[in-house]
Amino acid sequence: MSTQHEHTDDGEPETPGDRRRAEKAARAAEREQEAADAEPDLGDDAVTLKVFRYDPEVEAKAEPRFDTFRIPFEKGMTVLDALIAARDTYDSSLTFRHSCRQAVCGSDALFINGRQRLGCQTQIADLEGDVVRVEPLPHQDVVKDLVVDMEHFYDQMEAVEPYFQTDETPDDDLEEQFQTPENREKIKMSTRCIWCGACMSSCNIAAGDNAYLGPAAINKAYRFAMDEREGENMKEHRMELIEQENGVWRCQTQFSCTNVCPKDIPLTEHIQELKREAVKSNLKFW
């Protein structure tokens, strides 16, 4: 690596690195210009994406608006595929979260055609209408474009202590702590949560009341409260968290969460079961 500084005609110091970077930037600008000038071949059928845009840090983009992208349709194309194509082909500033692209990470919960869905799980061919309308999750603050602030959602999840705790460990350190197949079956669906936040966003009650734990957190609480390995004392502690003022009793069985859950978790059913558990644990016959 050279530390020698050369001087250009106008007297500005320039390193070889600077020159390389300048050339690279020029080439990139040229490529972008070419891409913008070229008439894209959209094939026989193209998808029209209407995407919510908002960037509070750029004055010209601070006013929320919708941008329209025309993307060549390919068989098996998901909404996430179309968004990636829009970003890579037309506008590199288009911002959205995605990671695994196979409905496991829960990063790309979006409001697609008026419903909370995972972008990667939603086939464009399955959507009705000619236009795919993509918005950030409702009832959460927007950071930029399709990215919402998930902090409140994570706070609610943390509030139910979403981890295994037990006061009944086996005597031998190396002994496994078995769960009966029946018990495993009972909590099976509740373990499938991927923390995408779709349910929380769809819940009308959570929208109006930030203190409400919300469906995802209650489902997580169900997953551990129903796990027999945790023991009686821990279950009692869990029920205290669940039946508090802003816990299960805020649910008004609108079934919005159950309808949008991308992992088909019967959220309302779990919440209702916890309500019954709460009643049973408080009933006294003396």
Place this chain on the structure above:
Amino acid sequence: MSQSYDRGTVEDFGRWRSFTAGMWAWIFHKFTGWVLIGYLFTHIAVLSTALAGETAYENTIVGLEGLAIVRLLEVGLLAVAVFHILNGVRLLFIDLGKGLEAQEESFYASLVLTGAITVASVPTFISGVF
């Protein structure tokens, strides 16, 4: 840092077209509940005329029942009450954890039954006023 602002159609009631059955059931249940509470006060007011004597009460009832609008409102009241009862039973089953997978169908069934009972009641409510 995130920003809060009004996202217009994303969050407001203008989205009613995308409401699901469970959401409509909730809205109707709230609405019919408030209507029934409102009716309760009207009902008490009408009954209270009995305090001023038998004739006052009779005149009030006969006077009210002679009005076509009252008869129509009574049909509406029946519809509201029937829906609230049927959906209430549906909610009871949901609370008991029974038939949650059929919650949409049970809502539609409540609506259809309410419609049928209301239509069947029309001749009784309307007779003699038109």
